[in-house]
Amino acid sequence: MKAAFRLLFAVGIACGLAGTTSAQDYPSRDITVMAPYPPGALTDGVARLLQPKIAEYLGGATILIDNKAGAGGAVGVGQVARSKPDGYTLLMVVNAPIVMAPSLQASLPYDPRKNLRGVGVIAETYLTLAVHADSPIKSLDDVIRMAKEQPGKLTFGSAGIGSAHHIAGEVLNRKAGIKITHVPFQGGGPAIQNLVGKQLDMSYGTLPTVHAFVESGDLRIIAMAEPKRVESHPDVPLITETIPGVETTTWLGFFAPANTPDDVVAKLNEALNYALAQSDVQEAMTRLGLVVRPSTPAELDALVAKDLDFWAEAVSTAGIEKQ
Amino acid sequence: MLINKKDGAAGLFFVAVGLLYGGIAWSTLPFGSALRMGPGYFPIVLSGILVVLGAVIFGRSFFSGPGMPFGIVPWRGLLMILLATVIFAAFIDDLGMIPGLFVTTLVATLARPQTTIGRALGASIGITAFCTLVFSFAVRLPIPVVGPVFDGLR
Amino acid sequence: MDLLTNLALGFGVAFHPMNLVYCFVGVLLGTVVGVLPGLGPLATIAMLLPLTFGLEPTESLIMLAGIYYGSQYGGSTTAILVNLPGESASAVTTIDGYQMARKGRAGPALAAAAIGSFFAGTVATVLVAVTAKPLTAIALTFGPAEYFSLMVVGLISSIALASGSLVKALAMICLGLLVGLTGTDIYTGAPRFTYGQFELLDGIDFVAVAVGIYGVGEIVRNLESRSGAQALIAKITSLWPSRDDLRRMIGPSVRGTAIGSMLGVLPGGGALLSSFVAYNVEKKTSRNAAEFGHGAIEGVTAPEAANNAGAQTSFVPMLALGIPSNVVMALMIGAMIMQGIVPGPNVVVNNPELFWGLIASMWIGNAMLVVLNLPLIGLWVSLLRIPYWIMFPAIIAFCCIGVYSVSNSAFAVYTVTISGAIGYFLIKLDCEPAPFVLGFVLGPMLEEHLRRAMLISGGDPGIFVTRPISGGLLLVAAVLLVIVSRPTVARRREEVFVEDD
Numbered sequence: 001m002k003a004a005f006r007l008l009f010a011v012g013i014a015c016g017l018a019g020t021t022s023a024q025d026y027p028s029r030d031i032t033v034m035a036p037y038p039p040g041a042l043t044d045g046v047a048r049l050l051q052p053k054i055a056e057y058l059g060g061a062t063i064l065i066d067n068k069a070g071a072g073g074a075v076g077v078g079q080v081a082r083s084k085p086d087g088y089t090l091l092m093v094v095n096a097p098i099v100m101a102p103s104l105q106a107s108l109p110y111d112p113r114k115n116l117r118g119v120g121v122i123a124e125t126y127l128t129l130a131v132h133a134d135s136p137i138k139s140l141d142d143v144i145r146m147a148k149e150q151p152g153k154l155t156f157g158s159a160g161i162g163s164a165h166h167i168a169g170e171v172l173n174r175k176a177g178i179k180i181t182h183v184p185f186q187g188g189g190p191a192i193q194n195l196v197g198k199q200l201d202m203s204y205g206t207l208p209t210v211h212a213f214v215e216s217g218d219l220r221i222i223a224m225a226e227p228k229r230v231e232s233h234p235d236v237p238l239i240t241e242t243i244p245g246v247e248t249t250t251w252l253g254f255f256a257p258a259n260t261p262d263d264v265v266a267k268l269n270e271a272l273n274y275a276l277a278q279s280d281v282q283e284a285m286t287r288l289g290l291v292v293r294p295s296t297p298a299e300l301d302a303l304v305a306k307d308l309d310f311w312a313e314a315v316s317t318a319g320i321e322k323q
Numbered sequence: 324m325l326i327n328k329k330d331g332a333a334g335l336f337f338v339a340v341g342l343l344y345g346g347i348a349w350s351t352l353p354f355g356s357a358l359r360m361g362p363g364y365f366p367i368v369l370s371g372i373l374v375v376l377g378a379v380i381f382g383r384s385f386f387s388g389p390g391m392p393f394g395i396v397p398w399r400g401l402l403m404i405l406l407a408t409v410i411f412a413a414f415i416d417d418l419g420m421i422p423g424l425f426v427t428t429l430v431a432t433l434a435r436p437q438t439t440i441g442r443a444l445g446a447s448i449g450i451t452a453f454c455t456l457v458f459s460f461a462v463r464l465p466i467p468v469v470g471p472v473f474d475g476l477r
Numbered sequence: 478m479d480l481l482t483n484l485a486l487g488f489g490v491a492f493h494p495m496n497l498v499y500c501f502v503g504v505l506l507g508t509v510v511g512v513l514p515g516l517g518p519l520a521t522i523a524m525l526l527p528l529t530f531g532l533e534p535t536e537s538l539i540m541l542a543g544i545y546y547g548s549q550y551g552g553s554t555t556a557i558l559v560n561l562p563g564e565s566a567s568a569v570t571t572i573d574g575y576q577m578a579r580k581g582r583a584g585p586a587l588a589a590a591a592i593g594s595f596f597a598g599t600v601a602t603v604l605v606a607v608t609a610k611p612l613t614a615i616a617l618t619f620g621p622a623e624y625f626s627l628m629v630v631g632l633i634s635s636i637a638l639a640s641g642s643l644v645k646a647l648a649m650i651c652l653g654l655l656v657g658l659t660g661t662d663i664y665t666g667a668p669r670f671t672y673g674q675f676e677l678l679d680g681i682d683f684v685a686v687a688v689g690i691y692g693v694g695e696i697v698r699n700l701e702s703r704s705g706a707q708a709l710i711a712k713i714t715s716l717w718p719s720r721d722d723l724r725r726m727i728g729p730s731v732r733g734t735a736i737g738s739m740l741g742v743l744p745g746g747g748a749l750l751s752s753f754v755a756y757n758v759e760k761k762t763s764r765n766a767a768e769f770g771h772g773a774i775e776g777v778t779a780p781e782a783a784n785n786a787g788a789q790t791s792f793v794p795m796l797a798l799g800i801p802s803n804v805v806m807a808l809m810i811g812a813m814i815m816q817g818i819v820p821g822p823n824v825v826v827n828n829p830e831l832f833w834g835l836i837a838s839m840w841i842g843n844a845m846l847v848v849l850n851l852p853l854i855g856l857w858v859s860l861l862r863i864p865y866w867i868m869f870p871a872i873i874a875f876c877c878i879g880v881y882s883v884s885n886s887a888f889a890v891y892t893v894t895i896s897g898a899i900g901y902f903l904i905k906l907d908c909e910p911a912p913f914v915l916g917f918v919l920g921p922m923l924e925e926h927l928r929r930a931m932l933i934s935g936g937d938p939g940i941f942v943t944r945p946i947s948g949g950l951l952l953v954a955a956v957l958l959v960i961v962s963r964p965t966v967a968r969r970r971e972e973v974f975v976e977d978d
Binding site for chain 3: 329330332333336337340341344347348352353357358359360361362365366369370372373376377379380383393394395396397400401404405407408409411412413415416424427428431432434435437438442443446447449450451453454458464465466
Binding site: 066067068069071072074075078104107109152153155160161162181183184185186193194196197199200320321323 | 617618619620621661663664665666667668675676678679885886925929932933935
């Protein structure tokens with residue numbers, strides 16, 4: 001028993017987590033930030049990256065990260081949407097469950113327009129269309145020509161049903177009048193792995209997933225599914241330049257329940273933008289393939305409203321049914 | 324006739340589960356074809372196999388001899404253990420680590436009829452203290468130490 | 478020679494005093510969280526991640542890796558002592574490990590796990606160093622067709638897990654496959670068997686099911702005895718394996734290591750399959766085949782060696798490709814990124830000291846684990862002397878907290894309740910849980926790869942035989958099927974020793 005106790009003591013020491021001290025009125029107790037994906041997911045990584053900086057700005061408050069995963073993030077988002085709007089339950093999440101899920105899932109436990117309000121945009125990332133370096137496909141024109149020669153023969157990988165990858169691919173199919181077979185994977189990593197192993201003809205993938213394989217000479221990016229050319233890759237053409245309307249946006253946002261007081265939201269926005277301004281945070285974000293995009297709370301609300309409409313149209317163009 | 328009751332019950336259970344899952348899959352999920360499998364293909368094939376296997380096990384029960392006795396079921400133990408997990412699931416968020424875990428372990432100790440009240444209380448307090456130290460203070464799980472139910476008492 | 482210079486570089490880095498300290502902290506923490514039922518490496522690494530930002534990249538990765546294989550190690554301790562597998566791989570260890578503990582041979586069982594793991598760890602470290610590059614190339618040639626064929630091999634070999642009725646084992650595999658399909662169909666998005674429950678859209682949590690079947694089921698079975706005491710723990714005879722035990726561990730260690738090293742490289746299910754397959758191979762080849770299921774030391778050594786070798790080689794796709802082979806590896810990638818290292822094919826070139834340092838530290842960590850755990854065997858075994866009226870409520874408490882903390886979800890704890898009740902009655906009906914567990918884990922993967930292969934081939938089933946690796950695996954599966962259906966395997970179940978009622 002004594003030895004067991006010593007082991008426990010070691011756990012305590014090794015964890016060595018700081019105690020709680022609280023500042024003035026807000027925050028006066030522990031803040032829980034929901035990152036509604038398993039530990040290790042992109043959202044979780046960003047939340048844990050920002051956690052100490054936001055805590056520092058809020059006078060050393062304790063911030064706990066809550067990974068309540070489920071239903072593509074909808075379980076965790078739903079829980080925050082139902083929480084007390086007191087600023088002690090917050091949400092960091094990618095755009096999918098906020099602006100895409102309402103068009104894809106029939107019964108969501110929240111309405112992003114009514115139950116949430118924005119604190120600020122955290123960052124954005126970019127979706128690429130990539131092929132293997134040995135592939136005869138050199139450009140989007142090659143894709144369209146080969147797809148027309150052999151309808152249904154080419155395949156494209158995606159991160160799953162209803163992902164931005166999938167929607168972009170199906171919108172391209174419809175708008176270009178071609179048929180490329182959709183092969184869904186569970187997440188973007190496995191899709192890219194199968195592309196590297198030449199199991200697929202092409203795959204969509206976020207820039208950070210694809211980039212390392214471009215550098216190693218295994219993959220080639222032939223286009224971006226973005227509305228604007230990407231600063232770091234000015235030479236890569238956009239799909240929408242050839243087939244207008246094939247575009248996506250991917251971002252991470254910081255949210256609070258809908259009726260959270262304005263002054264609390266304002267303070268949290270300051271804290272977020274303080275964290276985003278730190279050079280080490282920016283470096284880590286760049287390595288994650290994210291571009292930091294500080295904003296006001298109102299700008300995030302406007303982005304949500306615009307993207308809700310955008311995805312509703314894209315999903316109906318792609319012909320994906322609600323589940 | 325000597326019927327192996329264990330085999331009989333197990334066979335019926337597998338047949339029932341097979342029919343239930345097969346029924347749900349058949350009525351709600353598209354079957355597709357062997358070349359373009361729908362979401363119902365795999366479940367329906369598997370349910371079919373399960374029903375056949377269950378029927379074989381049930382059929383064998385008439386021939387496989389009486390086998391070993393089923394033995395007693397400690398109903399009190401079973402119910403208390405299950406109740407303890409339900410209590411934990413339902414109330415841990417509201418009660419918090421210390422009160423929630425205390426109630427859970429207390430109910431669990433009652434699963435064994437021979438345990439005296441004194442020992443039950445002692446074990447519950449000890450386990451609660453140990454877990455709170457490990458999980459709340461060392462590992463810092465996001466479960467409140469004392470839950471929001473007790474906010475009014477502060 | 479390149480390899481020697483590389484290894485020299487690696488050991489130079491790993492023997493740096495600070496790296497030794499972090500390696501030790503990692504394996505110690507890992508052992509502790511592994512031993513506590515329900516609390517796994519995932520939660521621990523996630524909690525510690527922010528703390529590692531302050532460390533050097535090599536230090537932090539060495540520590541996190543230590544937690545990972547340390548917990549694999551600690552998890553087998555729980556599997557042997559209280560019949561509770563903390564993760565899918567140790568489900569196999571419970572079969573013979575717990576039987577050994579009940580016969581008073583917990584000490585030799587723990588020692589067998591420790592020694593088997595160390596041997597596997599040593600060999601796998603060398604293997605990783607020598608073959609990281611070619612192994613990665615092989616892993617990449619595994620497309621959906623190859624994975625499907627591999628799963629078929631795994632499923633057929635799992636039939637041998639049953640020590641009782643063959644038909645019941647088949648039915649339990651089928652049941653596991655069916656229940657495992659719960660959740661959203663990844664090809665259409667259609668919800669399957671979710672009964673309108675939102676939480677079921679992502680499927681049923683493995684840890685919750687395992688804790689229900691093994692944890693709750695075992696406790697209730699022990700409460701069956703009139704005294705409500707722990708079931709039949711014979712007097713502990715010796716803490717150490719006898720000479721005969723040691724001799725019987727050699728073959729299983731070697732074969733387990735070989736199987737684990739090969740399968741561990743494959744992302745998704747590789748490391749898990751390895752312990753099942755290794756157990757099966759031993760059961761088929763051992764002269765003591767009849768003893769399997771009743772406490773055969775080979776049945777502990779082989780899966781533990783395979784498991785540990787798989788845990789080591791699962792770093793290969795992570796380090797060489799930046800592709801995680803399981804959730805813990807996904808977290809490690811997160812940690813690397815935070816440290817400014819972009820995982821992927823360039824890590825070996827750009828950060829050789831990290832790559833080789835980590836590999837060397839794995840060997841050192843394994844040595845530390847043996848040194849740490851062999852003396853601790855006495856302590857672990859003495860845990861068995863804790864009165865059962867304290868022990869079982871504590872197990873329930875640990876399990877609830879552990880399961881809850883995986884996704885902070887009450888639903889997962891209800892899963893424990895339900896699977897515990899069903900599992901208890903199934904075990905009473907002589908239906909064994911291990912085949913169910915394998916089916917449960919493999920079911921979704923089997924279907925996923927089958928349907929993906931058909932999508933990619935445009936509906937041509939020939940893809941499974943025309944691709945050489947896939948065809949070869951299916952041939953192995955066919956041979957296995959012939960072997961397991963021979964009459965010797967379908968032998969009638971011998972009566973197991975009778976419980977004290």
